[in-house]
Amino acid sequence: MLFEYLPQGISSFSGDIDNLIRFIYLLTGIFFFAFEGFLIYMIFRYRQKKGVKAQYGKGDKWTEVQWVVAFVAVIVCLDFFIDYKSTKVWDLLKVNRPVTDVDIKVVAKQFDWTFIYPDKNGSYDSADALSSYRELHVPVGKKIHVILTSKDVIHDFFLPEVRLKQDVMPGREIHAWFDTTQVGTYHIVCNELCGFGHTRMLAVLHVDDEKTYENWKVQLYKQMHGGV
């Protein structure tokens, strides 16, 4: 099955996206086998035979077309059902941002990621703001608010395991959120062609438990301020 190849999901909404993919996979799978089967059947059943003339029918009578209409009605219903399910996922992830616990500013540039943690006043510019290079640490179970900015061209913030993908636009602040359910080390990939170094524009997502996360922040602070 195709969806078995999905990387293991580690966010509260990854299951929703996976289920949506499974659902569409199931539906399209049915149509795929029905149509291919019908096609193969017809190729064998209606091969040219001596003395057998093709049936004449232009499909301009209601009796001929009614099956097409019924089929279309089914398609329209399924379409709207897919739209309904997909919009639910979309709204959950991209439109309605819940109250978040941690704010992180993501600065993308050719070909690096920098993650900036605000100081106590929520400022990203002050000396106390922590900036981590190519390493994003987040506490497990918390809702993370990322503010995506770019210094030059379009990049894309893709967390495959979290099922989050969001382009990073220069000149815009894009807000996204995600959460995590499992401690571990995961991938961050740039998913929008951004120049010759695009391939190497990688970062690491560390999902830590609360204690490790705080320790790491303290460590980073010490590193940045020379152990003061």
Add this chain to the structure above:
Amino acid sequence: MNLSTSKSNHELVYIALVILALVTVGSSFLHLPGNTGVYVIFALALSQAFLVALQYMGLKIEGFMVYALMIIPLILFAIFVFLCIPDIAHYPLHLNI
């Protein structure tokens, strides 16, 4: 070669166009409140456009096909601008990273 344009009175249309053009320019000096000035200017521009299209270009004697050829691109124009407004025109620039 029975051409449409000979059925128009070109002198009359020309005078009307000149007057409308001058009125358009004049109206921009009035500093009408709010967006009224913009509406007035484009109402006048539209009336000039209709005059040119119907009289000079001979749209008034054309058939369904040519009208469709003129209207469909304008609909696309409207669709493009209308659907891009929430995306382009509503986003302020953030440049201080």
Add this chain to the structure above:
Amino acid sequence: MSQGHHQSFWTKYIFSTDHKMVARQFLFLALGMAVFGGFYAFLIRWQMAFPNQPAPFYGAVTPDKYNVIITMHGTIMLFFVGMPLLNAFPSNFLVPLMIGARDMAFPRLNMASFWMTFVGAVLLIGSFLVPGGPAAAGWTGYAPLSASSEYTGVKIGAVLWLLSLALVFISSSLGGINYLVTVVTMRAKGMSYSRIPLTIWFLLAAAFTFFLAAGPVLAGAFMLIMDNVFGTGFFLPFKGGEPLLWQHLFWFFGHPEVYVLFFPTLGFCLDIIAVFARKPVFGEKLIIGSTIAAIALSFVVWAHHMFITGMNPTLVTPFAITTILISVPFAIIYVCMFMSLRGGSIRLEPPMIWVLGFLATFLVGGLTGIFLGAAGADIYLHATYFVIAHFHYTFFPSVFFGGYAAINYWYPKMFGRMLNKTAAILHFALTFIFFNCTFWPLFIVGMGGMVRRIADPSFYPQFSIFAHLNVFATISAMCLIASQTVFLWNFFYSMKNGKKADLNPYESNTLEWLAQSPPPHGNWGPKLPVVTGDPYEYSKPGESSDWKSQSSYKGDAIHG
């Protein structure tokens, strides 16, 4: 022009205004450019499978060269293979023949249209020679990457790329004007709109869609050229511009363009199905209505290419709904095609085999589109190899299966000789198998999260589990490219040595089969054909023959 039968080499072969010669020029341009496009495809696949080894015939593919290769592969395949092969070549060849005219309405415009495309192709290939190399911002050329040389190091190449695109857009629009005017004003007597074959309808639909869609991206191309040359900032946010605007302009064109490359194939398929299943096309009016609906919808779905670009997220839902809804008209057309097969008397000749192959493979492309059109699933699948597999499953069947079906079907009329049937079937079998072997694994790879446009998968340890699939896909792709030589051999060998073709080898109703093979300058004898019947009157009950030509035109075969 007026001395049709004694022209110099230059007016006959190079600056020809004869629609059949222009069609051949477009066909050869498409085949020539396909060699380049295929070679870049090979390099891309090589890099995905064996990233650390230098590619044969090329050398090491460095990341900057890789970006050039993907840009050129996309641009060439869409605008210099797809457009000529599916729009310009069949429109030029078939429109006058199928409606019973002597030539296009504006033959010189036709010639200009070809030479503009040709200059565009030369500029594109020539951009390899300029300092800085060719454009390297992907075939979509997303600004700001494409808008300033400080991001890619490419300056002249990017401008040449844009100029070449602009030339193709203008030339295809002018071509479209020509086809539309020809069909409206130059139909033979009795050729009412309802008697026009569906091939012509769909070619017109494509031309109409194209010239309506090309304007915004042409405007965008001018703006991007100014960004590159004059240092303006239309798409550069740090100069007050808006990068998303380029994407809107581009995809406003880009999505209709997808159908421009799809409609002609639908037309060929319907015509070929009718001839080889010996049945009238099922639901002709339904099909035309669906096409109109599809064109209308195609102009309001463009933002589904931009779901995750940071566009206004509330705007996504309406676009997702229209995107999924556009499956309805195409489902109707698909069902009508299947119903046209049902109850037929199917002759498995090469053109029909290509059409059946198209029906089988395009289905996959159409169905996987639903994954990407559903905004929620697109969050994960956008810009992964799933997308690559999806659009290759649409474009490849459409451009190549459809194109080969058309070439196989109209070859006797173009060159007066038949293609070798065994070689044609072998070519189909190899292409069909290796095409599926190339792109089916990419669905799996994409579902696993492998992102597109990366130059070196060995940097991504998480993709190492797909290494064997990538190698498999690459070897299949090489076989796929290699098996096209069968076609090239067949095409050029049969031109001189093929079996002489009858005037109407497939017993088809449409008008082009009444002309000589190949049709002379002016197509018809002293008198034009008069149309008396519908194009799809096959196996009519009560008739002795299972076909009845659209015209009783006796042809000028006897008079030569």
Add this chain to the structure above:
Amino acid sequence: MDNTAAVHHDEYEVEDYTGPEGTTAGRLGVWILISSEIVLFAGLLGSYILFRLFHPEWYEESSHLNLYLGTVNTLLLLTSNFFMMKATTAVEKDDQKLSAKYMLLTIGLGLAFLMVKGVEYTLEFKHGEFPSSGPFWSFYFLLTGIHGTHILGGLVAIFLLWIHAKNNALGELKGRVALTGLYWSFVELVWIFLFPLLYLLREGAPK
């Protein structure tokens, strides 16, 4: 792009080239060309309008344009279009010499339009306003530049017709005078919208 109006002649009898609605092939071709040009200008003007909607400060920048020269240009183009219409009428009455005179006036006024445009550009360059001076100026030079290119194309087409008309030798080209007139009117139509969009949406008195 005047070769859209090309009419095909060959050694065979010419079937009727008139469509079902009395539209000749050339005329329909020019209408479709105009249709595709509308989409091109939809892209250009649409982008400009979208920018304009979130750049209120462009009202100020707009007042740096020379409104007087802009108005003169509007009138020049209007008059030029009027004379092109007169030239069309003259050809229909088979008076090619008169038509040639009108065409000469059209060309003169069109060239005057381009010259005034050149003067405007020079003045703006002197003030230090270049295409790279900001989005408003980028749009100003892009829109007027592309419109100017269309004017130039139209002038070339009219010039070619004038060469034949002055020698009373239009012959088969007669139909093209009206077609060029149609195109010329469209160029005028574009200016009718460009002028207020660029020049008139301004703040305060012109400078």
